[in-house]
Amino acid sequence: MLILGVGLLAWRLGGKAERQVAILVLITSLVITLIGLIPDKAIQKLSYLLVDGVFGTGLLILALRHTMTWLGVAVLLQAVQFSLHAYYLVAGKAYDQLYAMVNNFVSLGVLGCLLVGSLLAWRRRRRAQAK
Numbered sequence: 001m002l003i004l005g006v007g008l009l010a011w012r013l014g015g016k017a018e019r020q021v022a023i024l025v026l027i028t029s030l031v032i033t034l035i036g037l038i039p040d041k042a043i044q045k046l047s048y049l050l051v052d053g054v055f056g057t058g059l060l061i062l063a064l065r066h067t068m069t070w071l072g073v074a075v076l077l078q079a080v081q082f083s084l085h086a087y088y089l090v091a092g093k094a095y096d097q098l099y100a101m102v103n104n105f106v107s108l109g110v111l112g113c114l115l116v117g118s119l120l121a122w123r124r125r126r127r128a129q130a131k
Helices: 002-013 016-035 041-066 069-091 097-130
Strands: none
Touching (some): 002 097, 016 069, 016 097, 069 097
């Protein structure tokens, strides 16, 4: 619900960059949910890593295109997420409490970046309209 709420808020208040990131976040969340249905855990882990890589690349492309600080922070957070998945895949570790905690904090951080970016875009637009 939080992902959908932030996505809708970004769509309503944000500019072009925020809307593009919102679409990317929503699609990625849907794909991650579908990957969770795969019964083979080894394929699941590899799929999570692949999706995180694609998501991070998408964020990086948008960050280079729009050059916004909040988007750069989201890219860095996504790099942490990718590293987390890579570590657990290479080490052959089962997902544990540390994994869940880092995964959730990073996901919340990316959503927070999108929320901040949307509010800043909304504020810029209101100031421009007031002039």
